[in-house]
Amino acid sequence: MLTRRMFVASGAAAGLSACARQAPTPVAAPAPVIPPLPAFYQAVPDEPFPVPAVPEGILKPRYWRQDVANLWPQRARGTIVVDPDDALLYFVESPEIATRYGVSVGAAGYAWNGTARLQFRREWPVWKVPAAMIARKPELAPYSVAKGGMPPGPGNPLGARALYLFQNGVDTLYRIHGDADPRELGRSVSSGCIRMLNQDAIHLYERALHGADVIVLPSMKSTGIGGIY
Incomplete structure (x- = not known):
């Protein structure tokens, strides 16, 4: 049986609930929009080895040429x-x-x-691994100066120039x-x-x-x- 006292108490609780500060709903920050790259970052077709296009949406304008x-x-x-x-x-x-x-x-x-x-x-240079680096990474020994280095092309860390x-x-x-x-x-x-x-x-x-x-x-x-x- 709902008494008058119970009714008043429930009404006060409802009022307190209505006045309580609600936790804000988290809003994800929008991802930064990187504008389209200049055309000179497209693939370079006339090189002896592939030079693929720079992917869109990665390179910030600060680092554009x-x-x-x-x-x-x-x-x-x-x-x-x-x-x-x-x-x-x-x-x-x-x-x-x-x-x-x-x-x-x-x-x-x-x-x-x-x-x-x-x-x-040099264009498409040979990578001649210094002896100091070979000492740290013996797996690079086949590309030492004495052995002629790593041929140019994909996988050579010196790249195109x-x-x-x-x-x-x-x-x-x-x-x-x-x-x-x-x-x-x-x-x-x-x-x-x-x-x-x-x-x-x-x-x-x-x-x-x-x-x-x-x-x-x-x-x-x-x-x-x-x-x-």
């Missing part, structure tokens, strides 16, 4: 500046303009800095090369120096000047990961 204001107007055309911490590479076009590329940075990209000379460049840097006539073992995974751009990777998308490595190769300065800025990051390509 683009013209930007030249931060080093006093430097000669052809100067290359690498900023490992920002994962960006600049090619000086004029006192006003530089071409900027996104890169991924391996351990060697943090371990060396200074000014080097672009000694030579490589630039070789020397200092005072000595090979720094520092390379700027292709075959970057677009998912890696802007990140630290396990080994290698400076990796570029093959499309960008080809573009830089065609513009690079023999003997030009290559300035690698000091890194504020530290890494214990070994490996040099």
Whole structure:
């Protein structure tokens, strides 16, 4: 039997329930929208080995090849500046303009800095594995300098192009090369120096000047990961 006291109590409880703060319904943050890639990131059809298109929706516009204001107007055309911490590479076009590329940075990209000379460049280079890397990874012994290295093509970590840097006539073992995974751009990777998308490595190769300065800025990051390509 519902008494008057029970009715009043139930009404008060209902009122309290109605006034209680309801837990908010979680709302998922929308995924960032990455605009369509420029046409120059399509597949490159006229190379001796496949250069597939960069997949859509992965590469942030910050890492697209683009013209930007030249931060080093006093430097000669052809100067290359690498900023490992920002994962960006600049090619000086004029006192006003530089071409900027996104890169991924391996351990060697943090371990060396200074000014080097672009000694030579290669299309579809052979990868000659340094002895120090073979000591850590004996399975790479078939690709040693003495055995002629790894032939060019798919699977070769130097990719479609490589630039070789020397200092005072000595090979720094520092390379700027292709075959970057677009998912890696802007990140630290396990080994290698400076990796570029093959499309960008080809573009830089065609513009690079023999003997030009290559300035690698000091890194504020530290890494214990070994490996040099």
